[in-house]
Structure formats: structure tokens, C-alpha cells
Amino acid sequence: MIFGEKNVDTPICWGMVGGGRGSQIGYIHRSAALRDFNFELVAGAFDIVPERGIEFGENCHVAADRCYSDYQTMFEAEAERPDGIQAVSIATPNFTHYEIAKAALEAGLHVYCEKPLCFTSEQAEELETLVKKSGKIMFVSYGYAGHQMIEQARKMVENGDLGKIRIINMQFAHGGNNVAVEKKAASQAWRVDPKKAGPAFSMGDVGTHMLYLTEAICPQLHINRLMCTKQSFVEGRMLEDNAMTIMEYDNGAIGYIWSSGVNAGEQFGFRIRIIGEKASVAWDAEKPNYLSYEVQGESPRMLSRGNSYLYPEALADDRIGGGHPEGLFEAWSNLYTKFAIAIDRCEKGKAVDFWYPDIHAGVLGVKWVEKCVESADKDSAWITF
Ligand SMILES: NC(=O)c1ccc[n+]([C@@H]2O[C@H](COP(=O)([O-])OP(=O)(O)OC[C@H]3O[C@@H](n4cnc5c(N)ncnc54)[C@H](O)[C@@H]3O)[C@@H](O)[C@H]2O)c1
Structure with a gap:
């Protein structure tokens, strides 16, 4: 049973690309990641319209200097910070997943990417190779599996x-x-x-x-x-x-x-x-x-x-025990908790010995x-x- 006790030594510094105001899927990503106290939302490029994304981020308690106009600026700026993001979720339309996921992995981040992963098998296999090379954790957002x-x-x-x-x-x-x-x-x-x-x-x-x-x-x-x-x-x-x-x-x-x-x-x-x-x-x-x-x-x-x-x-x-209904939000939280545990194990050089929707599922x-x-x-x- 989950009691919300810590799974990681300190909450993982986490950012988002997409998922801004009006998006269908942004809120459930935030709700799921933040529910079990494993992540802290510290940065984001939340919207294709920079001003709207910056305003949205500030409304989500993200510090003004960490609300970015685009993901490239975010990955670069965060890499310079001692407290920069360790993980990022990508909640943008399909055609952007490949380039954003590639840039995130190349920036040394753990990635939680929306489905479908990308457009072609070549792109998907390239991302799979990058995941292996980087040694980072990549989840693909098949939330019902949680x-x-x-x-x-x-x-x-x-x-x-x-x-x-x-x-x-x-x-x-x-x-x-x-x-x-x-x-x-x-x-x-x-x-x-x-x-x-x-x-x-x-x-x-x-x-x-x-x-x-x-x-x-x-x-x-x-x-x-x-x-x-x-x-x-x-x-x-x-x-x-x-x-x-x-x-x-x-x-x-x-x-x-x-x-x-x-x-x-x-x-x-x-x-x-x-x-x-x-x-x-x-x-x-x-x-x-x-x-x-x-x-x-x-x-x-x-x-x-x-x-x-x-x-x-x-x-x-x-x-919460039987009888009380749980739903999609809890299912997603279960997966985000696994994401956090997998990141923690990965950072400590330990094996990740449980199943999750990994890069191969995306491929x-x-x-x-x-x-x-x-x-x-x-x-x-x-x-x-
Ligand atoms: N896992 C699920 O159950 C589930 C459910 C719905 C949607 N999705 C997937 O989630 C993704 C997003 O879907 P949606 O319905 O939320 O789309 P949406 O169109 O409602 O929202 C997309 C969001 O991404 C932002 N955005 C677009 N391009 C961007 C960029 N380059 N940089 C930063 N922000 C950018 C938009 O401004 C918007 O906030 C899609 O890939 C979709 O297939 C998954």
C-alpha cells in the first residue's frame, strides 16, 4: 500500500515541456508526478506561445526565471544550474516528441514522454539507442497500465x-x-x-x-x-x-x-x-x-x-483500501512513482527490477x-x- 512516504532521498527536480493551460493532458502529468512527493516542479516551457507558457508556469508556482520560452533554452539554462532539472515530461503534440525527447536525452535528462513516441521506427530506434547510451530512464506515457x-x-x-x-x-x-x-x-x-x-x-x-x-x-x-x-x-x-x-x-x-x-x-x-x-x-x-x-x-x-x-x-x-474508488489519477501516480524509483536506482547504479512502459514499448x-x-x-x- 502507498502511504506517501519518501521513495527518493530528495524530491527530483522536474520540468515540463508542453501541458500548458488548455491542454488536455498537462494537468494529470503534474497531478500524478506531484502526488507522492517524489518530484518538484521547478521549470517548464509549457506552451508553444512563450508568453502564455511563462505566465502559466508562474501560476503553477514555478520561479519566473525558470519559466522558459522554449525547451531548447530550458535544457541549456537548466544544465548550467547546480539545482537544474534531472527529469522532464513531454506533453506536446505528436510531431514534436522525437526532437524534444532527443534533445532531453542529449542534455542528460530522464524522460517521461507522451505517446505515440514518434512517427517512424527509425526515429524510435534512434531514441532507444540514445536511452541505452545515456543510461537514463525513459517512460512512455501509457497511463492506463498503472x-x-x-x-x-x-x-x-x-x-x-x-x-x-x-x-x-x-x-x-x-x-x-x-x-x-x-x-x-x-x-x-x-x-x-x-x-x-x-x-x-x-x-x-x-x-x-x-x-x-x-x-x-x-x-x-x-x-x-x-x-x-x-x-x-x-x-x-x-x-x-x-x-x-x-x-x-x-x-x-x-x-x-x-x-x-x-x-x-x-x-x-x-x-x-x-x-x-x-x-x-x-x-x-x-x-x-x-x-x-x-x-x-x-x-x-x-x-x-x-x-x-x-x-x-x-x-x-x-x-486507500477497498470500496473507495480510485481512478486514472491514481493509475498515473503509480507510474510516476515508479519513474521516481527507477531514476533513484539508476542514479545509484542499482538495477531497475520492475516492469514499466519503457522505451521499447514506445518503439x-x-x-x-x-x-x-x-x-x-x-x-x-x-x-x-
Ligand atoms: N497518455 C494519455 O492517456 C494521453 C491522453 C491525451 C493525450 N495524450 C498525448 O499527449 C500529447 C499532448 O496531447 P494534448 O491532448 O494535451 O494536446 P493539446 O493540443 O491539448 O496540448 C498541447 C500542449 O502542448 C503545448 N505545446 C505544443 N508545442 C509545444 C512546444 N514545442 N513547446 C512547448 N509546448 C508546446 C501547447 O501549447 C499545449 O499546451 C499528445 O502526444 C497526445 O497523443 C496522451
């Missing part, structure tokens, strides 16, 4: 509670982009612009989350090949707003990911069901405190967060999008992964 019941599902799979895994059925299919919302909101416009979003919209935006959940819950499975079909239902969109991907794994299992922004009427539509030869588990991101556990021939069970029947690894992430996400697009463009041909 939920306690995801850890529970992982342990259940590992301990054979489901038997050999046969099928993984996933969807992140919401209705929020069923009309051209990008014409009204700048924060939606970049998402459907190939120059700014990358080679995909819905697959990069939401599908990669599902891909990572499979890696988190079933790390033993590796994709052999995949096939994909994609559509742009809303007129004028250059990127897909709906895609369906089937994946074959090396143990004979099969997986399916429905990535969509046009599932009209569905608020979020984020669900995963893992089917083994004797039982299944199912999880819904809108009811994250529960994991359905169904053994063939037995009455279905609903496992609930914070209870002693869960695996200790899942209970380790608990913050796989980029490669998955690439292969999906390749398959869809070849009339849904099977593509070796």
Missing part, C-alpha cells in the same frame, strides 16, 4: 489462472470524433493532420494504449504478423478515424484491436478481454476498480480493488502503427511484424 487491476490481471496470467492465453479482444472506440470537431478546436486539429499526428489518427491516439496493455498483461506474447483495415468516415479527413487490426501471436493466440473515434454515442469505449483455455478476465477503463474473472463452468466473479484476495503486487499499488507502438498502415494500404494483407 491501474491496480491491470497489475492483478498480469499476475493472474503469469500464475496460470486463465490457462494458456488464446484470444485478446480489445477496443478503444469512442464517439468524440464522429463529426469534424477538428474544425472548431485547435487541440483536435493537429490530431487529424498527418504532418502533426503521424501516419495514423485513431490507431496512434487510442489503439497504441490497447497494444501496450497487452504487453503489460501478457508480456510473454509477441506479435508474429497482423492485418488491418482502416477507414476515414468523416469527410475531408486525411487520416483514419476507425481501424480494426487482427494480430497473430507466437504462441498461437490471436488478438483484435478496434481503434475508433467515430463510435457515436460511446463516451470512452475502452475495454479489454483476455481469454485463456480455462478462464477469462475483462476490464473496462470506465470501471477501473473492477476486474471480471470468469471461470468456465463457475459463477462469474467480480474482483474489486483494494481487497486481500488480490495478488500482493496489485495491492502494493493501493492507496513497438510506433512499429505497430506503421505495420497497420502498411497492411491497410495493401488491401488488408497480412504483414510480418
Whole structure:
């Protein structure tokens, strides 16, 4: 259980690029990083508009001389300070991740980067090489993986509670982009612009989350090949707003990911069901405190967060005990706490002996999008992964 006691000797000096006022994801980064007292927000280049970012930083209690107009100035100036930032989070649109992450690693920082990591496998592999060379910690922001019941599902799979895994059925299919919302909101416009979003919209935006959940819950499975079909239902969109991907794994299992922004009427539509030869588990991101556990021939069970029947690894992430709801903010905090512990161990030359969404997960996400697009463009041909 987490009590908020220190995980690091002194809070890690932390900065942010992006995530300013009006951004979708900036606040949850700050809330998650600051919740367990492992980080101190001391610097930032929070906005593409410098004046707005500087004003925003000051409103977040960042000292005026450490609110920067851009990330290059921030990395340079912070490197000169004895109390300069040790870690940075990147919460900017997709097309900026590669260059900002590269500059951060070259500046000797630990990095927490939003997904999708970048546009191409070449860029992703270059970042992976840089991470290895620098010896720094890099997390990719697959926040749903921090939920306690995801850890529970992982342990259940590992301990054979489901038997050999046969099928993984996933969807992140919401209705929020069923009309051209990008014409009204700048924060939606970049998402459907190939120059700014990358080679995909819905697959990069939401599908990669599902891909990572499979890696988190079933790390033993590796994709052999995949096939994909994609559509742009809303007129004028250059990127897909709906895609369906089937994946074959090396143990004979099969997986399916429905990535969509046009599932009209569905608020979020984020669900995963893992089917083994004797039982299944199912999880819904809108009811994250529960994991359905169904053994063939037995009455279905609903496992609930914070209870002693869960695996200790899942209970380790608990913050308040069963019954009280936890949610996405706690899940992200769990990952940021792991980020802090990983940084601490790394700085002390100790091994990081727990799983987290690492640079390799980022590389796989980029490669998955690439292969999906390749398959869809070849009339849904099977593509070796
Ligand atoms: N992990 C998740 O669950 C999750 C959820 C939503 C978004 N995201 C990802 O987070 C990233 C940001 O998404 P968003 O929805 O917050 O976008 P947004 O458009 O709402 O906000 C982007 C922010 O970045 C700032 N910015 C842009 N370029 C910048 C630069 N060069 N330097 C400094 N600041 C810059 C903007 O001013 C703005 O504050 C995207 O990559 C997206 O895919 C992840």
C-alpha cells in the first residue's frame, strides 16, 4: 500500500515541456508526478506561445526565471544550474516528441514522454539507442497500465489462472470524433493532420494504449504478423478515424484491436478481454476498480480493488483500501512513482527490477502503427511484424 512516504532521498527536480493551460493532458502529468512527493516542479516551457507558457508556469508556482520560452533554452539554462532539472515530461503534440525527447536525452535528462513516441521506427530506434547510451530512464506515457487491476490481471496470467492465453479482444472506440470537431478546436486539429499526428489518427491516439496493455498483461506474447483495415468516415479527413487490426501471436493466440473515434454515442469505449483455455478476465477503463474473472463452468466473479484476495503486487499499488474508488489519477501516480524509483536506482547504479512502459514499448507502438498502415494500404494483407 502507498502511504506517501519518501521513495527518493530528495524530491527530483522536474520540468515540463508542453501541458500548458488548455491542454488536455498537462494537468494529470503534474497531478500524478506531484502526488507522492517524489518530484518538484521547478521549470517548464509549457506552451508553444512563450508568453502564455511563462505566465502559466508562474501560476503553477514555478520561479519566473525558470519559466522558459522554449525547451531548447530550458535544457541549456537548466544544465548550467547546480539545482537544474534531472527529469522532464513531454506533453506536446505528436510531431514534436522525437526532437524534444532527443534533445532531453542529449542534455542528460530522464524522460517521461507522451505517446505515440514518434512517427517512424527509425526515429524510435534512434531514441532507444540514445536511452541505452545515456543510461537514463525513459517512460512512455501509457497511463492506463498503472491501474491496480491491470497489475492483478498480469499476475493472474503469469500464475496460470486463465490457462494458456488464446484470444485478446480489445477496443478503444469512442464517439468524440464522429463529426469534424477538428474544425472548431485547435487541440483536435493537429490530431487529424498527418504532418502533426503521424501516419495514423485513431490507431496512434487510442489503439497504441490497447497494444501496450497487452504487453503489460501478457508480456510473454509477441506479435508474429497482423492485418488491418482502416477507414476515414468523416469527410475531408486525411487520416483514419476507425481501424480494426487482427494480430497473430507466437504462441498461437490471436488478438483484435478496434481503434475508433467515430463510435457515436460511446463516451470512452475502452475495454479489454483476455481469454485463456480455462478462464477469462475483462476490464473496462470506465470501471477501473473492477476486474471480471470468469471461470468456465463457475459463477462469474467480480474482483474489486483494494481487497486481500488480490495478488500482493496489485495491492502494493493501493492507496486507500477497498470500496473507495480510485481512478486514472491514481493509475498515473503509480507510474510516476515508479519513474521516481527507477531514476533513484539508476542514479545509484542499482538495477531497475520492475516492469514499466519503457522505451521499447514506445518503439513497438510506433512499429505497430506503421505495420497497420502498411497492411491497410495493401488491401488488408497480412504483414510480418
Ligand atoms: N497518455 C494519455 O492517456 C494521453 C491522453 C491525451 C493525450 N495524450 C498525448 O499527449 C500529447 C499532448 O496531447 P494534448 O491532448 O494535451 O494536446 P493539446 O493540443 O491539448 O496540448 C498541447 C500542449 O502542448 C503545448 N505545446 C505544443 N508545442 C509545444 C512546444 N514545442 N513547446 C512547448 N509546448 C508546446 C501547447 O501549447 C499545449 O499546451 C499528445 O502526444 C497526445 O497523443 C496522451
